[in-house]
Amino acid sequence: MATPAKKPHLVFFPFPAQGHVTPAFHLASLLHHLHGFDVTFVHTEHNRRRLLRARGADALAGSPGFRFVAVPDGLPASDEDAAQDMTALLLSLPTLVPHFKELVLSDELLASTASCCLLVSDVVPVQRAAKEIGLPCASFWTSSASFFMACHQFPQLAAKGLLPLKDAEQLRNGYLESTVVDWVPGMPKMRLKDFPSFIRTTDPDDAIIALTVSTVECHRTVPSAVIFHTFDELESQVLREMSAILPPIYTIGPLPLLLRQAAGAGDGPAAVDMSGSTSLSKENRACLDWLDGKRANSVVFVSFGSIVKLTNEQVVELAWGLANSGCGFLWVIRSDQQRPVLPPEFLAATEGRGCVTSWCPQPGVLRHAAVGAFLTHCGWNLMLESVSAGVPLLCWPGAADQQTNCWLACTGLRIGVEIGEDPRREDVELAIRQVMGGDDRGEELRTSATEWKEKAALATKPGGSSWVNLERLVNEVLTPLMHKP
Structure with missing residues (x-):
């Protein structure tokens, strides 16, 4: 009698920041609940400590066949309620390697299923370590495909003399905005300004540039598959171009919509966990009650995600831009960012039409009928949530992928208005009036946002592109593990 095939065991090791942990958890939940891995x-x-403080022990309790483990990150202890410094975290990633190897090689459960294990990760040193010990690997790229393609151009930018910058004055004199880069495959009408913020360096030996180039090259050579958190139609041009430079790619998103479709499907539990149990901050759900009392499309939702910190001056300019727009607003200012003091005059001027909170259930807020626009830094998860909800964007990009995502929202998808990277109150007010107003521009943005909402819904229904790609991932990458000797 043949030996029964072992069930594949998936080891998820996301980059340890909120924007990476959440989609990784969503994908892991889908594969566990819907396909039994x-x-x-x-x-x-x-x-792990932040999760316990924010959500209690239940957040890490796991379930049969789904468990959580933790490893040190090699950084000094920091405020448990705050995100770590991103540059320090990026440069510390090699310190995760020995802990990962020890986990895989010494953990009793993983050792017993080693012949059919697969790593799913976006941490390049961990991917390379998996290859060294013979563990198959799939990469999960949790930002946009456009960001990957932009990063892929760094050697070409250097060859053309565009990277690094000649001097710091090029950051201030309009050079980035006026320099057109029209040769990026699948990404027409780009400016140097629209590339990831890493290019804004004058250092020929910049460590983050070197790390980015290494990351892109790793994705070409190490993983057996690359999973993108997007859907085919959203980034169709750039995805077509990338299929020629990467291992097999699988576009699976938006994951929250796939999870809602999967609830009740398959042989697993009737409800897939959508409670946001990987949120590293405690959520204030009272803001949903506040929104219940507001007219449809009358509120601007303002959130800069889990990492971005505005300066005091930026907070004041944003505050007065909101006040002068005349619109209602729900503004998230994280607890680790509460140092800015909102002007008393602003609080008096907006009494009754503004709500400030420390954190909130963002997908629920964006789906609320009262929300008419989303003022954001253009982090990819928040952008996908906005697309899924059909909410136009007010784009204030900060760093990393956000400039490229802003370009995509405003130029490619036509669902956003770019406020700028350091706007004055007049810029904020004008952009809000554009998006929230009843003129042709506002109507165009709302129509486009609604169209993309419908496309996202179609992609994630059974038979849609993302649903089909999830099945392909299972059948072409994961299921074959069961038949390994």
Whole structure:
């Protein structure tokens, strides 16, 4: 009699920041609940402590076949309620390698299923370590495909003399905005300004540039598959171009919509966990009650995600831009960012039409009928949530992928208005009036946002492109593990 095939065991090891942990958890939940794969989900000790503080022990309780483990990240202890410094975290990633190897090689459960294990990760040193010990690997790229393609151009930018910058004055004199880069495959009408913020350096030996180039090259050579958190139609041009430079790619998103479709499907539990149990901050759900009392499309939702910190001056300019727009607003100012003091005159001027909170259930807020626009830094998860909800964007990009995502929202998808990277109150007010107003521009943005909402819904229904790609991932990458000797 043939030996029964072992069930594949998936080891998820996301980059330890909120914007990476959440989609990784969503994908792990889909594969576990809908397809029955066992999962070991790896947090850093820092994020494990934040989860326990924010959500209690239930957040890490796991379930049969789905467990959580934690490893050190090698960084000094920091405020448990705050995100770690991103540059320090990026440069510390090699310190995760020995802890990852120890986990895989010494953990009793993983050792017993080693012949059919697969790593799903976006941490390049961990991907390379998996290859060294013979563990198959799939990469999960949690930002946009456009960001990947932009990063892929760094050597070409250097060859053309555009990277690094000649001097710091090029950051201030309009050079980035006026320099057109029209040769990026699948990404027409780009400016140097629209590339990831990493290019804004004068250092020929910049460590983050070197890390980015290494990351892109790793994705070409190490993983057996690359999973993108997007859907085919959203980034169709750039995805067509990338299929020629990467291993097989699978576009699976938006994941929250796939999870809602999967609830009740398959042989697993009737409800897939959509409670946001990987949120590293405690949520204030009272803002949903506040929104219930507001007219449809009358509120601007303002959130800069889990990492971005505005300066005091930026907070004041944003505050007066909101006040002068005359619109209602729901503004998230994280607890680790509460140092800015909102002007008393602003609080008096907006009494009754503004709500400030420390954190909130963002997908629920964006789906609320009262929300008419989303003022954001253009982090990819928040952009996908906005697309899924059909809410136009007010784009204030900060760093990393956000400039490229802003370009996509405003130029490619036509669902956003770019406020700028350091706007004055007049810029904020004008942009809000454009998006929230009843003129042709506002109507165009709302129509486009509604169209993309419908496309996202179609992509994630059974038979849609993302649903089909999830099945392809299972059948072409994961299921074959069961038949390994």
